[in-house]
Amino acid sequence: MDDAGATRGAPLAAVEAVFREEHGRLLAALVRRFGDLDLAEEVASDAIEAAVARWPVDGVPPKPGAWLMTTARRRAVDRLRRDRAYAARLALLQVEADRTEAGPTGDVEGDLPDERLRMFFTCAHPALPAEDRVALTLRCLAGLTTPEVARAFLVPVETMAKRITRAKKKIREARIPFRVPTASEVPERLPGVLQVVYSVFTEGYAASSGPRVQRPDLSEEAIRLARILRRLLPAEREVSGLLGLMLLIHARRDSRTGPDGAVVPLEDQDRGRWDRPMIDEGRQLVEVALTGGPAGPYGVQAAIAALHAEAPDLASTDWPQIVALYEVVLALTPSPVVALNRAVAVAMRDGPAAGLALLDELAGEPQLRGYHPYPAARAELLHRLGRLDEALAAYREALDLAGTAPERDRLRRKLDTIGQPD
Structure with missing residues (x-):
């Protein structure tokens, strides 16, 4: 030039x-x-x-x-x-x-001159469908164009445009106010805002479909939004917990895939490539999230991520503590996905048979139908137990459900390892 x-x-x-x-x-x-x-x-x-x-x-x-x-x-x-x-x-x-x-005094906006907080709570209003909340947040707060939002979630531009139009129409027709909730409303409404930001992050960390397993652009937008939220709501410890959780997970990004885009499992990742300054910041946020009162689910999940970040390798990870923390998360927000993660941690602590027994208890959970990590986790434990025919069937089930090309390739390699490629 x-x-x-x-x-x-x-x-x-x-x-x-x-x-x-x-x-x-x-x-x-x-x-x-x-x-x-x-x-x-x-x-x-x-x-x-x-x-x-x-x-x-x-x-x-x-x-x-x-x-x-x-x-x-x-x-x-x-x-x-x-x-x-x-x-x-x-x-x-x-x-x-x-x-x-002109509501009651005690509106949390008093110390918050940045009006983006209004947009966070409006975009994440519970009256809007979940997928519309995410789309509107990316459009209005992350500044992505409608084609960029569509590309982020691998849907046609027309589909995403309809979602955004539908959300704005709902705001208009239901007369959803552009306002910061009162102090008494924040505890009820904030989890919805955090869920939207975390949904953006998880789609970036583990894409639901497409040619890549990671979308760092989405993860980084979610982290940027969480930083804004933390500046706006510095006293909300769960905001610190969410930001800490995302930083601790995102710190592993460079080691999660190989040069060809192939998935690298946690046990094989080069931990020297993990972003240590980002991990240090995340650990500081965990301390904030867990200090001063009962812990919230994001703060506890951030503590789990910190234990992974601190361990020099998979074998020396503090699995008993991770299992205990997952039990806290389950008590705070019961979820089959959290139960799945706990079962995997139990397998690391007590052996594959113990983990598999817990996974089998989750077989009837509707939320896990179509969720490929569930049969993939079962396949791994069955493989470790030497139950190869059952492992093959579970790997094939996971392969049918996996949405990204790198994850499908990883599962095919697992099938090859057993000796009977699909």
Whole structure:
């Protein structure tokens, strides 16, 4: 690239960097001002387009976020002047929003000038279907375009567009308020917000389908969103727990696949490639999450991840402590998936027969039907017990259910190891 090209590229790169950092804040402030998510999205896009056109010529302004906000507000005012009926409808919505905001004192927003918190709780509102909450969070808070959100979950753009449109329609028709819950509401509503962020992360850590087993871009967006949440809600220990959990898991990313994208099991991973600064940060967050009161499920799961991170190898991992912590998680949030993880940990502590007995108790759980880690775990334990015919059948079941190409390849290699390839 010549000097002129480099000069043009720098402002465009700055636009993208500002957009990724400021998009959620910009959108939240516009929704707060005008009371309409569609209008806010349109004028935010207009402001970005204006920046792409102006900044390469005029230079990046000293306060790019403020420049975008001013430009977006002007565009919104222009649109409302042209459409009086639309302006009248928005005025009514704003009256309702103001009435909702005039709630009892003790609103946690008092110390939170960043209005992104409103968007977190709106996008994760329990009235919205779970898949719509994730899509809307990525669209509004992570700043992904609709095609990017569709690509993240490997669905057609039209399908994702319908999900996002459906979510915004539900917000509008049900008159879901763009507001921070009161202090008394936060304990009830926060788990839904955290679940949305963690759903984004888990799809990045273990993709449900596609050519790759990991989507680091999604995992990193989830971590970025969790960092924002922690700045907004520093006293909420489960926010620290979730961020710590994701950091401790994401620290292993470089060792989880080989150069060809093949899955590398935990026992074979090069722990020297684990991100130690990220692990150190995660462990500090675990201490915050477990100090000052009863532990929450994310804090306890983060403690499990910390034990894995601290162990020099699989054999010396503190499996008794991990089993005990899984029992705490099961007591807090009973789940067949957590029970599956506990059974695997029991197998490491007490041997494959003990783990297999627990897995067999879960055979009738509807949530585990179609969940390939369940037959894969059974196959592994059956293989270790020398029950090869049963192991083959379980590996084939897992192979039929696996969604990503690398995971299917791993299971085929397991079949080959037994000596009877599929």
